[in-house]
Amino acid sequence: MRRALLTLALAMPLMAACQLAMPGRGGPAADANPITGGSITTTTLDAAPLAASADAPDPAIPPAQSATDRNAATDAQPNNDTQPEARPTEVQPTEAAAPTAPVQSKSPSQIACEEDGGTWARAGDGGGMACIRQTRDGGKQCDSKSDCQGECLARSRTCAPIRPLFGCNTVLMDNGAEVNLCID
Numbered sequence: 001m002r003r004a005l006l007t008l009a010l011a012m013p014l015m016a017a018c019q020l021a022m023p024g025r026g027g028p029a030a031d032a033n034p035i036t037g038g039s040i041t042t043t044t045l046d047a048a049p050l051a052a053s054a055d056a057p058d059p060a061i062p063p064a065q066s067a068t069d070r071n072a073a074t075d076a077q078p079n080n081d082t083q084p085e086a087r088p089t090e091v092q093p094t095e096a097a098a099p100t101a102p103v104q105s106k107s108p109s110q111i112a113c114e115e116d117g118g119t120w121a122r123a124g125d126g127g128g129m130a131c132i133r134q135t136r137d138g139g140k141q142c143d144s145k146s147d148c149q150g151e152c153l154a155r156s157r158t159c160a161p162i163r164p165l166f167g168c169n170t171v172l173m174d175n176g177a178e179v180n181l182c183i184d
Helices: 001-021 067-075 108-115
Strands: 118-121 130-134 167-172 176-184
Touching: 108 118, 108 130
Parallel strands: none
Antiparallel strands: 118 130, 167 176
16 A cells, blocks of 8 residues: 555655646647647638639639729720719629539339338338328327337337338337247
8 A cells, every 4th residue: 555655745746747748828838749640720611712823813703903904994995974984894703513422223113112202212221212101190009000000109008100210129019929020
C-alpha cells in the first residue's frame, strides 16, 4: 500500500507538468507541432465560397471599365445632356442544368403491384424488391392469425400494419401459439 502511494506521489508532479504543457495553456507548447497540428479554422455552410485565385474575377460582380475604355466610350457618344449615362449591364449567373435521372422501366410485377394499391420497395436483408401492401386491420386487437389479414403480432396482440412482414417477428399462429417468424 505504501509503495502504491509513493508511486502516486511521484507521478503527480509529472502529470501536472504534462497538463501545463498541453496546447491552449498558453506556453511555448501552444504552437503547432506534428502531433497536435496547427490552428483550426472554421467556416459556416452559408458563407460565400473562396475564389480559386486572387486574380480570377468574380462572375457575379460586373467588371470595372478601364480609363481608356471610358474615354473611348465618351468619344464615341455625342456630348448631349439629354442622353442618359451608359451603365454597365448586370451579369446574371447562369443556372446549371439539373442532372437527369436515367429512366428505369417497370417490371410486370411492379406494374401489377402498383395497380393493386401496393408499394414496390426494397425489402429484407437480401436487398430484393417486393410488393408491400397495407392491411385493412392494422393495429386491431387479435388473439390468433385468423383474426388478421396479415400477421398477429404476439407482443402487442395487434394485427400487423403491412404484409409481408420482413425480418424476425414473434407472431401468433391460428391456434394462438407463439412462434418466431423470419422472412428475408
